[in-house]
Amino acid sequence: MEIPAALIERLEGARRVSALTGAGVSSESGVPTFRGPKGLWKQFRPEELATPEAFQRDPRLVWEWYEWRRSKIASCSPNAAHRVLADWERRFEEFWLVTQNVDGLHDRAGSRNLVKLHGDLWELRCAGCGVRERNEAVPLPAIPPRCHCGNLLRPAVVWFGESLPEAAWRRAVEVARSCQLFFVVGTSALVQPAASLPWVAREAGACVVEVNPDSTPFTPFADVSLRGPAAVVLPALDQVICQVGQRDEESS
Ligand code: BJW
Ligand code: ZN
DSSP: OOOOOOHHHHHHOOOOOEEEGGGGGGGGGOOOOOOOTSHHHSSSOHHHSSHHHHHHHHHHHHHHHHHHHHHHHHHOOOOOOHHHHHHHHSSSEEEEEEEESSSHHHHHHTTOSSEEEHHHHEEEEETTTOOEEOOSSSSOOOSSOOOTTTSSEEEEEEESSSSOOHHHHHHHHHHHHHHEEEEEEEEOOTTTTTTGGGHHHHTOOOEEEEOOOOOOGGGGGOOOEOOOOOOHHHHHHHHHHHHHHHHHHHHO
């Protein structure tokens, strides 16, 4: 994989680096994406499964879909792209990872400076009292699960029409505004407000690098587009970063 010289130059001076990831980063782990020919939304209707109204109408149906996804993801492991992004916390002076993914693979790869915009599939939240619990049981003992208060528990994820967790969103904007290099990895850049983050970074003067096998609405505005699967492109980039680091050490 050829890394453009202009990007190598930006990598040399980069101290504050951030990345926004989407479903594509987990694709090579076997987790289905949402859009595209094999995406979940080709097979399922989002308004029947990923809205608060759908949950109110038929919590069992919604939970069956989440159970299916939880069991699929439980058998998946982080891939090379997740691992490189976790390593970048050590490679750069400051590295923050903002993800739209709810699959938990970034946590499992070791990322700690992690902002989760759309929640976490392995957390449940009471639709009544709001209490949260971590729950990795697959399958759950009962569907739909209930809280101690008697109300239904729901997956602690962000459905269409719902607001993003306020603190996570605030942090994500801060991170995008203050970095020098911003990577946009494996997202169709269609779902708002997450899709506005590359713009925030760009307007604040960051060099924005897109990593995706396909083009997105953001592609024409990216400073650099690296076409290919994240699990191939990110390790190639990491190798360049290592070489740059070694060169700096030798010359100092
Ligand atoms: C690879 C690869 C490889 C493949 N390597 N790359 C009009 C009507 C109604 C609503 C709206 C509207 N306009 C805007 C809205 C708001 C809506 C929205 O943006 N809708 C658009 C779709 C039009 N947004 C919201 O509702 C958000 N809330 C909000 O805005 O609140 C205020 C508000 C309230 C009321 C009305 C309006 C505003 C909330 C959004 C929540 C999104 N939730 C989901 C489900 C999460 C839970 C779960 O998983 O079950 O989040 S939807 C789904 O999309 C999921 C993802 O996080 C999100 C983004 O998808 P992502 O990650 O980009 O995946 P894909 O599949 O789209 O793309 C994969 C990419 O990877 C592709 O580009 C591939 O090429 C690439 N790829 N293999 C690298 N190996
Ligand atoms: Zn409760």
